[in-house]
Amino acid sequence: MTFSASLRQAFAPSGKLRASINLGNPILARRHASSGEPFGVSIDLARALGDRLGVEVQLVVFDTANQSVEAVRGEQADIGFFAIDPLRGEGIAFTPPYVLIEGSYMVPEASAIQANEEVDRPGVRVTVGKGSAYDLFLSRTLQAAEIVRAPSSPAVVEVFVEQKLEVAAGVKQQLQADLARFPGHRMLPGRFMVIQQAMGLPQSRGAEAAQALAAFVQEMKASGFVAEALARHGIQGASVAPL
Structure with a gap:
């Protein structure tokens, strides 16, 4: 697919494609331990879109999903990478999902809770990242x-550990990585939700730009780009969303 001059203006009115990156989800973006530079699937997609548009990509990096969403909604960024959620829909046009991510629970080893269905009970406190898809x-x-x-x-x-809470909820891969740092805990089997991870842009950029971004995401899935990026970054606990 190619982008017209009017679409380039819609996507990158400043002359650069400002991509809002959320480091709170390690499946999508992380920092290199040595250089501190962000890398991941979302960054690969942002740079691929910049190449198509013929513009430089500027990464606007945040620690939480909520900050990343607000940057796009407030047009401090041109595109972003978000879990699709009705509460986030205001002011943002979402593409179809490109990745599906599992949400899981962690509990103390000695917990009586054995299954996801047993979490929603009186006296159970569930820890989530503020403003994350799991929180919503x-x-x-x-x-x-x-x-x-x-x-x-x-x-x-x-x-969760500091406050001696009953359950931690979040990205399955993040929780599994944290098990090594915090022994004495276990994952509950299965998942309590599947997050549909999509790209988005301000609705003010118009229907044509939203349709073009949706078509770009579908092409990146169909071509194998997303699958290759997941494999290259060693990502587990996520799968390419179906077309």
């Missing part, structure tokens, strides 16, 4: 359990 989803679905919000998704297990 569980805020709608949990009826009896209490939600405790950590400052960010990567801080969930630290808050």
Whole structure:
């Protein structure tokens, strides 16, 4: 697919494609331990889109999903990478999902909780990253359990352990990595939700730009680009969303 001059203007009115990157989800973006530079699937997609548009990509990096969403909604960034959620829809046009990510629970080893269905009970406190897709989803679905919000998704297990809470909720891969740092805990089998991860841009950029971004995402899935990026970055716990 090619982009017209009017589409280039819609996507990159400043002359650069400003991509909002959320480091709170390690499946999509992380920092290199040595250089500190961000890398990951979302960054690969941003640079591929910049190549198509023929413009330089400027990464606008945030620690939380909520900050990343607000940057695009407020047009401090031109595109972003978000979990599709109705509460985030205002002001942002989402593409179809490009990746599906599993959300899982962690509990102390000695916990009586053995299954996902046993979490939503009185006296159970569930830790989530503030403003994350898990926070939005569980805020709608949990009826009896209490939600405790950590400052960010990567801080969930630290808050969970520090405050001696009953359950931690988040990206399956992040929780599995945290098991090595915090022994004495276990993952509950299966998953409590699947997140549809998509690209998005301000709705003010127009329907044509939104359709072009959606077509770009579909092409990146169909061509194998997304699958190759997941494999190259060693990502587990995520799969390419179907066309």
